[in-house]
Amino acid sequence: xxxxxxxxxxxxxxxxxxxxxxxxxxxxxxxxxxxxxxxxxxxxxxxxxxxxxxxxxxxxxxxxxxxxxxxxxxxxxxxxxxxxxxxxxxxxxxxxxxxxxxxxxxxxxxxxxxxxxxxxxxxxxxxxxxxxxxxxxxxxxxxxxxxxxxxxxxxxxxxxxxxxxxxxxxxxxxxxxxxxxxxxxxxxxxxxxxxxxxxxxxxxxxxxxxxxxxxxxxxxxxxxxxxxxxxxxxxxxxxxxxxxxxxxxxxxxxxxxxxxxxxxxxxxxxxxxxxxxxxxxxxxxxxxxxxxxxxxxxxxxxxxxxxxxxxxxxxxxxxxxxxxxxxxxxxxxxxxxxxxxxxxxxxxxxxxxxxxxxxxxxxxxxxxxxxxxxxxxxxxxxxxxxxxxxxxxxxxxxxxxxxxxxxxxxxxxxxxxxxxxxxxxxxxxxxxxxxxxxxxxx
Numbered sequence: 001x002x003x004x005x006x007x008x009x010x011x012x013x014x015x016x017x018x019x020x021x022x023x024x025x026x027x028x029x030x031x032x033x034x035x036x037x038x039x040x041x042x043x044x045x046x047x048x049x050x051x052x053x054x055x056x057x058x059x060x061x062x063x064x065x066x067x068x069x070x071x072x073x074x075x076x077x078x079x080x081x082x083x084x085x086x087x088x089x090x091x092x093x094x095x096x097x098x099x100x101x102x103x104x105x106x107x108x109x110x111x112x113x114x115x116x117x118x119x120x121x122x123x124x125x126x127x128x129x130x131x132x133x134x135x136x137x138x139x140x141x142x143x144x145x146x147x148x149x150x151x152x153x154x155x156x157x158x159x160x161x162x163x164x165x166x167x168x169x170x171x172x173x174x175x176x177x178x179x180x181x182x183x184x185x186x187x188x189x190x191x192x193x194x195x196x197x198x199x200x201x202x203x204x205x206x207x208x209x210x211x212x213x214x215x216x217x218x219x220x221x222x223x224x225x226x227x228x229x230x231x232x233x234x235x236x237x238x239x240x241x242x243x244x245x246x247x248x249x250x251x252x253x254x255x256x257x258x259x260x261x262x263x264x265x266x267x268x269x270x271x272x273x274x275x276x277x278x279x280x281x282x283x284x285x286x287x288x289x290x291x292x293x294x295x296x297x298x299x300x301x302x303x304x305x306x307x308x309x310x311x312x313x314x315x316x317x318x319x320x321x322x323x324x325x326x327x328x329x330x331x332x333x334x335x336x337x338x339x340x341x342x343x344x345x346x347x348x349x350x351x352x353x354x355x356x357x358x359x360x361x362x363x364x365x366x367x368x369x370x371x372x373x374x375x376x377x378x379x380x381x382x383x384x385x386x387x388x389x390x391x392x393x394x395x396x397x398x399x400x401x402x403x404x405x406x407x408x409x410x411x412x413x414x415x416x417x418x419x420x421x422x423x424x425x426x427x428x429x430x431x432x433x434x435x436x437x438x439x440x441x442x
Contacts, residue, residue: 025198026148029136030155032195033129035187037156038163039099040068040123042184044254045168045273046177048262053177054112058259062380065255067116069373071123076130076365081222083131083358084203089196091131096192098125103185107178126188128195129156130365134357137350138203143295146347150291153343157284161335164254165278172271203358222359230363233352238409239345240364242303244371245402249310250338251375252395253317253331256383265322276331283332287339294344302344304406310337311399318392341402342368371398 043050043064051061082091102122109115133152140148167180230236257276261268294302313333320326349360375398382390 026136026151028195028198029132029152030158032155032191033132033152034155034159034162035191036096036099036126036128036159038159038166039103039126039184039188040072041160041254042163042167042180043068043119043177045164045258045270045276046171046180047255047258048273049171049177049270050112050115054115056112057384059380059384060112062255062376062384063112063116064119065251065380066373066376067120068123069251069369069376071120072127073366073369073373074120075124075127076362076369077223077226079125079127080130080362080365081226081359082219083134084222084356087201088131088135088199088203089201092128092196092199093192095125095128096188096195098122100185100189100192103181103188107181107185129159130361131358133346134350134361135199135203137346138354138357139200142351145350146291146293146295146343148291149347149350150288150294150343153291153339153346154284154288157287157335157339158281161276161280161284162278164273165275168270168273168275172269177270203354225356226359226363229352229356229360233349233360235352236349236360236363238405239299239349240367241405241409242341242402243345243364243368244374245398245405246307246310246338246341246371247368248371248375248378249314249395249398249402250334251372252379252382252391252398253314253334255376255379256388256391257327257331259383260321260388261327266324276328279328280331280335283335284339287336287343290340290343291347293340294347299344299348300406303341304403306337306340306344307399307403307406308337309333309340311396311403313337314392314396314399318389318396321388 047061047065048058050056050064051058054061079091079095099122102118102125106115106118106122109118133149133156136148136152137145163184166183167177170180170183171177173179230240258270258273260266261273290302290306310333313330313335315330316326316333317330346361346364349364350357352360375395378394379391382394
């Protein structure tokens with residue numbers, strides 16, 4: 001964020017040397033992102049077991065998955081912008097503690113209403129993945145930003161996919177879906193001992209933010225700047241629409257998969273639904289290459305390839321709905337397609353500038369998980385009313401809309417990260433010759 005003129009020292013005054021740059025601890029960021037993002041996805045293969053255990057309908061149990069998506073979107077909106085100015089170590093510790101407590105409340109939930117509310121709460125506070133990603137992007141060299149975002153994104157993909165396997169296996173082994181919530185709470189709490197001390201104190205190089213900047217960056221000001229960022233930057237608007245569409249398709253598939261596998265003629269339990277996490281592991285690993293490809297060929301090319309893969313995956317799963325091989329193949333194509341789109345679009349938005357990295361990620365992920373919530377609701381309703389094929393047709397429609405955006409709207413344009421003397425948005429304004437670059441910004 002740019003310092004105000006009052007915060008800039010006179011030209012004759014010596015300029016303090018910037019704090020030494022800190023490198024990205026990619027393995028730690030990826031592992032922490034995997035553990036925390038798992039809290040959003042591990043309940044999905046348990047929905048049939050939740051419906052049986054709490055004696056509610058499948059449609060009602062589907063509200064738990066929707067609550068996770070809505071809560072995550074709320075957390076991204078209300079909490080992630082703080083990472084641009086807050087002390088990252090303190091913010092991370094608070095979020096991890098609150099998430100762990102909410103997971104234990106969910107584990108003891110006596111009814112589906114309590115479970116849905118606890119899920120809403122824990123998903124609101126488990127937004128650490130969307131803080132770690134912009135931190136990693138800011139600390140990375142510009143030429144390797146896509147690669148770093150891709151590797152951290154790989155951790156998120158592994159967490160989202162393997163969490164389904166673990167939760168399904170735990171539920172089958174213990175005979176209770178509650179055990180999966182207890183395990184998730186313990187894993188999240190364990191990060192309290194490792195992660196905060198390995199983060200920079202603040203976004204960027206880890207230096208202190210000048211007092212004048214902190215005064216300008218009040219919480220309400222951070223939130224008020226989000227719509228201006230969206231309106232000012234084409235490089236944010238297009239990825240936001242694409243993220244919403246592809247994640248809506250992704251959520252339709254995973255929200256109804258457990259019900260489809262449990263129904264005749266397949267008749268599989270939560271363990272089989274969770275096994276899809278392992279069986280889609282090749283796609284998760286392959287998606288790590290999306291960042292390098294985006295660095296080399298651009299985000300638009302990678303996004304196009306991802307949409308093609310996602311559409312093929314839905315087609316395969318829809319044409320052979322009772323073939324386990326076809327469902328696994330379709331799931332792999334969908335995972336690699338959606339993950340590639342995600343990585344490419346995030347690499348694109350972080351080029352807007354490090355001063356607003358957390359906030360542009362907030363806007364992007366808010367749109368993405370808003371689409372996810374819509375997809376979960378749409379999928380659960382269509383599956384209950386019309387079956388598997390109708391749900392997948394809806395997912396295909398979301399992918400088709402994204403393809404239309406890429407073909408018609410997302411054409412090369414002058415990047416919005418180029419300073420524009422006529423525009424001020426999200427506290428970004430052109431530098432004057434007397435202003436200096438704040439720490440952590442290039």
